[in-house]
Amino acid sequence: MARMSYAQAACAALERAMAADARVVALGEDVGRGGIFGQYRGLQQKFGAARVIDTPISESTIMGAAVGMALTGLKPVVEMRVVDFALCAMDEIVNQAAKARYMLGGQGRVPLVARLPIGIWAGSAAQHSQSLEAWFAHVPGLVVVTPGSAQDSHSLLAAAIDSGDPVIYMEHKELWGLEGDVVEGEKAELGKVRVLETGSDVTLVTWSRTVQTALQATARARQQGVSVELIDLRTIWPWDRETVLSSAAKTRRLVVAHEAVRVAGFGAEIAATVAEELGIPVRRLGGARIPVGYSRPLEDESRLDADAILQALLK
Amino acid sequence: MPIPLGRVLALYRTMARIRAFENAAEEASKGGVSAFGAALSNDVRVRGPLHLSTGQEAVPAGVCINLTKQDLITSTHRGHGHTLAKGASMEKMMCELFGRVGGTNGGKGGSMHIADFSVGMLGANGVVAAGIPIAVGAAHALKVQGRKHLVACFFGDGAINRGPFLEGLNWAKIHELPVLFVCEDNRWSAMTSTEAMTAGAGPLARAKAIGVDGVEVDGNDVFAVAAAAASLVEKIRAGEGPQFLHAITYRFKGHVSVDPATYRDGEEVARALEDDPMLRFEGKLAKGDAERIQNEVQSEVKAALEAAATAPWPDKGSAYTDIQDTGSGRWLG
Numbered sequence: 001m002a003r004m005s006y007a008q009a010a011c012a013a014l015e016r017a018m019a020a021d022a023r024v025v026a027l028g029e030d031v032g033r034g035g036i037f038g039q040y041r042g043l044q045q046k047f048g049a050a051r052v053i054d055t056p057i058s059e060s061t062i063m064g065a066a067v068g069m070a071l072t073g074l075k076p077v078v079e080m081r082v083v084d085f086a087l088c089a090m091d092e093i094v095n096q097a098a099k100a101r102y103m104l105g106g107q108g109r110v111p112l113v114a115r116l117p118i119g120i121w122a123g124s125a126a127q128h129s130q131s132l133e134a135w136f137a138h139v140p141g142l143v144v145v146t147p148g149s150a151q152d153s154h155s156l157l158a159a160a161i162d163s164g165d166p167v168i169y170m171e172h173k174e175l176w177g178l179e180g181d182v183v184e185g186e187k188a189e190l191g192k193v194r195v196l197e198t199g200s201d202v203t204l205v206t207w208s209r210t211v212q213t214a215l216q217a218t219a220r221a222r223q224q225g226v227s228v229e230l231i232d233l234r235t236i237w238p239w240d241r242e243t244v245l246s247s248a249a250k251t252r253r254l255v256v257a258h259e260a261v262r263v264a265g266f267g268a269e270i271a272a273t274v275a276e277e278l279g280i281p282v283r284r285l286g287g288a289r290i291p292v293g294y295s296r297p298l299e300d301e302s303r304l305d306a307d308a309i310l311q312a313l314l315k
Numbered sequence: 316m317p318i319p320l321g322r323v324l325a326l327y328r329t330m331a332r333i334r335a336f337e338n339a340a341e342e343a344s345k346g347g348v349s350a351f352g353a354a355l356s357n358d359v360r361v362r363g364p365l366h367l368s369t370g371q372e373a374v375p376a377g378v379c380i381n382l383t384k385q386d387l388i389t390s391t392h393r394g395h396g397h398t399l400a401k402g403a404s405m406e407k408m409m410c411e412l413f414g415r416v417g418g419t420n421g422g423k424g425g426s427m428h429i430a431d432f433s434v435g436m437l438g439a440n441g442v443v444a445a446g447i448p449i450a451v452g453a454a455h456a457l458k459v460q461g462r463k464h465l466v467a468c469f470f471g472d473g474a475i476n477r478g479p480f481l482e483g484l485n486w487a488k489i490h491e492l493p494v495l496f497v498c499e500d501n502r503w504s505a506m507t508s509t510e511a512m513t514a515g516a517g518p519l520a521r522a523k524a525i526g527v528d529g530v531e532v533d534g535n536d537v538f539a540v541a542a543a544a545a546s547l548v549e550k551i552r553a554g555e556g557p558q559f560l561h562a563i564t565y566r567f568k569g570h571v572s573v574d575p576a577t578y579r580d581g582e583e584v585a586r587a588l589e590d591d592p593m594l595r596f597e598g599k600l601a602k603g604d605a606e607r608i609q610n611e612v613q614s615e616v617k618a619a620l621e622a623a624a625t626a627p628w629p630d631k632g633s634a635y636t637d638i639q640d641t642g643s644g645r646w647l648g
Contacts, residue, residue, distance in 0.1 A: 051459065055486070056489070058485065060448060060479045061447075061483050063448070064445065064452060065451050065483075066452055067449050068389075068437070068449035068450060068452025068453035068456065069452040070452075071437055072387070072452070072457065072460075073460065074456045074460075091442055096440075096442075100438070101638070102423055102638050104420055104423075104424060104428065105420030105422070105424060106421065106636070107419075107420065107431070108432055140638055140639070142639070163640070164641075165639040165640055166639075167641075190641050190642075191641060269648065273648060
């Protein structure tokens with residue numbers, strides 16, 4: 001076990017995957033210089049520029065070339081910098097990567113991991129702050145992963161590279177510096193939650209950076225006598241329906257909280273499923289349906305804070 | 316240097332197969348899509364939009380005769396000719412158009428996504444220019460893997476106005492990738508003249524501006540296409556990086572098979588039909604050779620149509636396969 005940041009943990013996972021499998025390559029803008037968050041640091045020195053490939057600012061072709069590479073036998077890890085930029089590659093993600101295996105009748109597969117960091121990134125305003133995981137969960141063919149801890153930044157990335165499916169892998173821009181104890185070489189199982197706190201009064205489902213906020217809210221709820229079962233969903237698609245339903249069946253109350261805009265957020269899918277299956281009260285918390293503002297008080301309007309989660313837990 | 320007769324006949328056979336396949340597919344597609352005022356018929360055999368490459372046969376034939384089975388190609392929504400020229404089975408292709416078991420894609424792709432990986436054909440594509448980045452990535456993979464093959468990337472004249480054209484050519488050049496870019500210029504971007512929508516001096520000038528060299532060729536002259544492609548392929552195999560072929564031809568039919576293309580000037584179309592690449596070729600062939608090949612091709616098409624019409628429909632269960640392994644079985648959530 002080693003103390004690592006979320007960025008270092010991710011880098012270590014990619015390094016292991018590249019050392020173990022010559023088919024794994026990384027490509028994107030500035031990956032040779034370690035990436036803007038240090039999540040590729042040292043990899044080009046170790047594996048060479050032929051496998052850690054610096055690219056032009058050409059999102060369509062970064063993603064489209066990765067599809068071509070995958071169809072030709074490589075396992076590309078694709079750097080998109082932030083999810084907002086990946087919108088320039090939506091055809092390649094949605095029409096090509098997600099569809100190729102099916103449309104081709106199984107003649108080819110697209111085992112790629114596209115890294116599309118989500119979330120508010122202090123002071124970076126509307127085009128660098130979105131959380132669009134629900135968009136991709138809607139598309140058959142894609143897996144959607146949102147690591148929320150340093151360990152998961154390691155073990156979910158390893159699992160994503162292993163999966164053989166196109167994975168939309170969404171790190172959070174405000175988690176890169178988050179530290180934790182990391183067991184290197186561990187691989188998570190995609191589609192399985194991590195239960196962070198067991199409790200009996202209410203089930204709280206969340207993911208990504210909101211896990212940190214939820215931990216605070218859970219501790220404060222406990223002080224006020226409310227026992228919260230806190231679940232980090234980790235994988236948005238496929239989501240761990242069984243564990244969430246079994247927890248909600250036990251607590252008889254569900255709160256879902258995410259940083260993404262609340263309207264048509266993935267929390268709605270979870271809340272609707274729990275309501276349909278169990279007929280218990282559900283609440284959804286998410287961002288206001290406004291672009292993320294630059295100025296601090298405006299940006300804060302888009303942040304989901306521990307107070308809001310606490311209020312929902314206590315109701 | 317005279318072209319060996321075997322090569323001449325091979326070129327003619329490929330073009331004849333494409334023409335015959337397109338004609339048969341067109342006939343089977345009548346009533347297949349509700350567009351341009353045409354009504355959808357319930358008993359149509361080839362459903363949906365069908366983009367025919369009739370009149371453009373010399374381009375795929377002339378390019379692909381210079382490729383090996385291990386070389387790869389990507390194609391467009393108008394991709395039957397490329398697929399046939401790369402060596403796909405006409406019967407499997409017709410089964411795919413009919414949506415039947417035994418189709419190249421198991422009935423999951425149809426005309427717009429037709430592909431045959433067993434002959435290095437990585438797929439037609441329903442999105443203009445989308446094959447360009449895929450071709451570039453496939454070539455990049457070949458380079459990383461140390462394989463000595465190349466990728467021929469077919470796209471139309473409309474594609475040069477999409478961003479991936481610039482991105483893909485630039486990428487191929489900076490990495491000196493083994494790609495033959497083939498702009499199969501049929502003069503029409505769907506229902507609009509490409510000329511009216513394209514600034515500057517055209518595809519080759521754009522390619523050269525990015526540092527990708529190449530040639531322009533009469534795309535209705537299969538010998539000119541084959542010779543130009545041979546020379547460009549030789550450069551790519553010698554490690555000289557990506558090359559560009561601009562082949563000028565003409566789309567005989569509408570954008571899709573039900574499109575009467577009345578927006579085109581009648582004289583322009585009449586001139587183009589007179590310049591039919593098949594007729595031009597036949598003038599250079601011994602009559603016996605042309606007849607024999609035509610007869611063989613007609614038999615091949617007849618057999619393909621019969622096979623497709625009698626092949627079973629796919630099992631409904633196959634709608635749920637080959638999507639993804641992670642989360643498989645969770646189709647409703």
